[in-house]
Amino acid sequence: MAEINYIINSFLKDISNSILPLVVFITGVLVAIIVGRLSRRLLIAAEVPEGVEGTRFERTVNRLGTSTIGLLSGLITLFLIALAVGLTLSIGGVLDTRYYLELLRGYLLQVFVAALIVIIGLIVGDKAEVEIKQSLQDVKLTEMSLLPSAVKYSILFIASLIALAQLRIETAALLVVLGGYLLGVIVLGGLAFKDLLAAGAAGVFLIFSDPYSIGDTVDIDGHRGIVQEVGLFATHIESDEEEFILPNHLVLRSGIVRIRS
Template identity: 45%
Template sequence: MSAAQISVPEFLLNVPYRIWLALGVLLLGLVLAYLTGVINRRLLRRAGVPEVIEGTAFERTAREFDTSTVRILAKLSSYFILAVTVIVALTVADVNYLEQFWSGVAAFLPRLFVAVVVFIVGIVVGDKAELLVAERLRGIKLPELGVLPTLVKYSVVYVATLIALGQVGVQTLALIVLLAAYAFALVLFAALATKDLVASAAAGVFLLLRQPYGIGDEVRVAGERGVVQEVDLFVTHIETDGEEHVVPNHAVFREGIVLIRD
């Protein structure tokens, strides 16, 4: 019988059962990947993730591409299921010449998925930590503190990057050396950036304990004259002629204060 005389049903009957089984696995994987994405997206929304990451740099960037962090994470889970499905389907189809290659891919793929998720979560958490630290430090009028939110952000991202690299097989010793070097640089930088803050805190403790002046006193300090409105651990608030001056406590301690009595 010639090829032209073979009917479609006969052709289908000649297809090895392994191919049909592989196609069934692919179809099932497509459905499972879609359901996984939908379920994960709903779970993340119910967990309040969109509200937590609102305003972060990563979320704003995602919005520019008409997507969101939740959608990206959900799609990653779908793609992971789909990739595993392809590997299983090829295995079922008995593609022997690719067996070694796909076995390596099958071992590496879960680690790559975890690494990508860890990296994305690190970026999101770093952005959120930056916003929280900036909000906490907003009331402290010291220019040295302006770098701390960014420092916190990149510290979180750096640690997440190290964890992600560890997932894809980067040597642990190299990660430890990098982490130790980063920690040393972080401590050194923080010490240099916050030396005035530490000095202000120490001076603030002294001022709060000794109370050489209090709220309502008229004083002259650091070239400013006015009425003391507030004294906290880091700064002293002085108001004069409708203007409020915020004087770091280390300046008060260093230059001294003149208590004006009428």
């Protein structure tokens, strides 16, 4: 009799021991699915599908039979399911609770964030490429096709740097590369755009103070004619035969002679 009692008892104990993890697991999966759905709707409401339209990433994902928002919400669902599995295992006693918490706080979250950063980096990089390509569409210069890819790979590089840092992988060497790259861009860019910046600053002054306006006859730096256009970077002056396009910083430097007649 006592033996049967023991068997029943242990059987009930086993059931009660496994019901809690089961409930936790099912609830966890349900929550994961619901949050996945919600994030999908949220992404649609935030007009993410319109934003990623036409990027290479979206096309690749489409070929795999899903979409960017599908991938993102799927990632969130997967992350939550992984959490639920871990939680179930730790309650069931298979996994040490401390170890689980460590895992949760540490690696799982990092991997999730890193994956998210890589995806966002890919999308932003592709989007930037598409946008720049579109704005350069009118410029039929083959060399210009380098610029969109350069921007795209710069963004990808930075995104992968952040993702690697998330995973606590040593990125010092890559940071040096990034530093060198940025220094090059800033120094060379500054040198290259020096005149444009000066012209732009002078242009702002000219536009605000309006020392001459369209239709005035002026003499600037020896170029005499009618002002046709005052832009941010250049002033167009036209005489009978010629049109002078003067950078605005030259206008400020040489001064303006207004011809009154």
